[in-house]
Amino acid sequence: MPYRAPVSEIRFVLDHVVGFDRVAATEAFAEATPETVEAILTEAGRMCEEVLAPINRAGDLHPAHLENGVVRTSPGYAEGFAAIAEGGWIGMSADPEHGGMGLPITLTMAVNEMIGSACLALQLNPLMTQGQIEALEAHASDEMKALYIPKLISGEWCGTMNLTEPQAGSDVGALRTKAEPKGDGTYAVTGQKIYISWGDNDFSENICHLVLARLPDAGPGTKGISLFMVPKRLPDAEGNAGVANSLKVVSLEHKLGLHGSPTAVMQYDGATGWLVGEPHRGMAAMFTMMNNARLGVGIQGLGVAEAAMQHAVGYALDRKQGKTPMGEGTILDHADVRRMVLSMKAETFAARAIAMDCAVSIDMAKATGDAGWTARGAFLTPIAKAYGTDIGIKVAGDGIQVHGGMGFVEETGAAQYLRDVRVTAIYEGTNGIQAMDLVGRKLMDGGAAAFALLDEVAALGDAELSAAAGDLRALTEWLLTQDMQDRFAGATSYLAAFARVLGTHAHLKGAAADPARAPLARFAKSQMLPEALAEMAKARAGAEGLYAVATEVIAA
Numbered sequence: 001m002p003y004r005a006p007v008s009e010i011r012f013v014l015d016h017v018v019g020f021d022r023v024a025a026t027e028a029f030a031e032a033t034p035e036t037v038e039a040i041l042t043e044a045g046r047m048c049e050e051v052l053a054p055i056n057r058a059g060d061l062h063p064a065h066l067e068n069g070v071v072r073t074s075p076g077y078a079e080g081f082a083a084i085a086e087g088g089w090i091g092m093s094a095d096p097e098h099g100g101m102g103l104p105i106t107l108t109m110a111v112n113e114m115i116g117s118a119c120l121a122l123q124l125n126p127l128m129t130q131g132q133i134e135a136l137e138a139h140a141s142d143e144m145k146a147l148y149i150p151k152l153i154s155g156e157w158c159g160t161m162n163l164t165e166p167q168a169g170s171d172v173g174a175l176r177t178k179a180e181p182k183g184d185g186t187y188a189v190t191g192q193k194i195y196i197s198w199g200d201n202d203f204s205e206n207i208c209h210l211v212l213a214r215l216p217d218a219g220p221g222t223k224g225i226s227l228f229m230v231p232k233r234l235p236d237a238e239g240n241a242g243v244a245n246s247l248k249v250v251s252l253e254h255k256l257g258l259h260g261s262p263t264a265v266m267q268y269d270g271a272t273g274w275l276v277g278e279p280h281r282g283m284a285a286m287f288t289m290m291n292n293a294r295l296g297v298g299i300q301g302l303g304v305a306e307a308a309m310q311h312a313v314g315y316a317l318d319r320k321q322g323k324t325p326m327g328e329g330t331i332l333d334h335a336d337v338r339r340m341v342l343s344m345k346a347e348t349f350a351a352r353a354i355a356m357d358c359a360v361s362i363d364m365a366k367a368t369g370d371a372g373w374t375a376r377g378a379f380l381t382p383i384a385k386a387y388g389t390d391i392g393i394k395v396a397g398d399g400i401q402v403h404g405g406m407g408f409v410e411e412t413g414a415a416q417y418l419r420d421v422r423v424t425a426i427y428e429g430t431n432g433i434q435a436m437d438l439v440g441r442k443l444m445d446g447g448a449a450a451f452a453l454l455d456e457v458a459a460l461g462d463a464e465l466s467a468a469a470g471d472l473r474a475l476t477e478w479l480l481t482q483d484m485q486d487r488f489a490g491a492t493s494y495l496a497a498f499a500r501v502l503g504t505h506a507h508l509k510g511a512a513a514d515p516a517r518a519p520l521a522r523f524a525k526s527q528m529l530p531e532a533l534a535e536m537a538k539a540r541a542g543a544e545g546l547y548a549v550a551t552e553v554i555a556a
Helices: 007-016 033-060 077-086 104-138 142-152 284-319 336-369 370-407 413-423 431-439 448-459 463-479 484-489 491-513 516-538 544-548 551-555
Strands: 065-067 070-072 157-162 178-181 189-196 206-214 225-231 234-236 241-244 245-254 265-278
Touching: 007 104, 007 336, 007 491, 033 104, 033 413, 065 245, 070 431, 077 104, 077 225, 104 142, 104 157, 104 189, 104 206, 104 225, 104 265, 104 284, 104 336, 104 413, 142 157, 142 206, 157 284, 189 206, 189 225, 189 370, 189 448, 206 284, 225 234, 225 284, 245 448, 284 336, 284 370, 284 413, 336 370, 336 516, 370 431, 370 448, 370 491, 431 484, 431 491, 431 551, 448 463, 448 491, 448 516, 463 491, 463 516, 484 544, 491 516
Parallel strands: 157 206, 178 206
Antiparallel strands: 065 070, 178 189, 189 265, 206 225, 225 265, 234 241, 245 265
């Protein structure tokens, strides 16, 4: 079944579930009219269906590879990237001063969902560039902005982020890459970085690496880290990509999935770099890139869920096997297959609603400067990332199950969705780290952001949902009285419970706007609320039980 861009479904969520009209009503985003939104989604959807979806399988079967020090990309990827760049989709939310459209991040995320559905391995490239543009807009000098951002927006140059080192994964503070002043305003950057998505390609004039490194006077931990722009080719006097810098791709990782996306080990040997932002403030600059990238990765999970669901439904509508309660129908008429497909559809809708709600909050914060919107977006970010990617994995797995034995056979393409999406729960901060962030930093306001969301849920007036929201409020209050280790022990369950309460809320709002959606909303409610209650019970268990089991027993 060919991929169909869910334009009408995205529009429904924007118009009737997350209140995108509030964004369009602001002065900052007044150009995001319903007509503009429809035109953007329709045109981007057409590109995804006609240009990107057809190359998705080629990327899986013909991975990016290293040839004489140059990364050779998968067949059709150069043309696919050109379509993305020429359509202006990279710089949708970038500042018009540098060639961007200045549109809401919500619309960028909606387009990114469709691109990720069509070809996730390629979509990772512009996602990295979009994050780099944000970081430069917020922290770079005017000269650096003027040089780099227009070329990143146009797609002439691509961006990456370089954090991880062999000994420094989630513990970024353990990194050893160093940057030494050269006396002319530049720095010599030396070190090795791993897991660099799209560390190189053969269709861009230049690759712009944002690299975390330590200055000679840096202190220990994350407070001693600075951020540097280290391009593959040094810009010449006219701002064009000039001579090669002292860096190289050492190797590409052989991965479970995302074969079309080259994941590089990067070596910097005194490479010339420029400081971005203030010395020793690199993590603050990088988090500008990472926070919205976390929402973007949640959108990636959502995109794969949509594609895997469509793939499975197409197969179920065609496959005939045995007698069903509805006669000689297809396997979609079997109760368990229908249960799986409805669950896939319900979870995908909920993940989309949560992600778009997060994006709307970010846009409203930017447009109004209101601290409440800022807190709301910040609280929803780890939920959108973890839930979106968890659901991407679950739906892709269920998609294989719907296919039966043919799902395990590569030629159907069902397995690729699961292999490709699996990493989304790991990169840009593992889902465990997202949950720890939710019960840690995101509750430092005494639960104010959480309680505000739960007030919205209760205001809908559904008795069972309101009761679940009340239980979640009580759990939040309890967590606030616990030490951090007990919070961390229940963090993943707390996040899962919050996602299911918010997902049920979204379904019921959708059903109120369109009664035809009521049966699916009732199904979603019957599945999500019991799961939320179970997750809340697990969240209260604390850390004692985890550490009561001796390491020797675990290792036995």
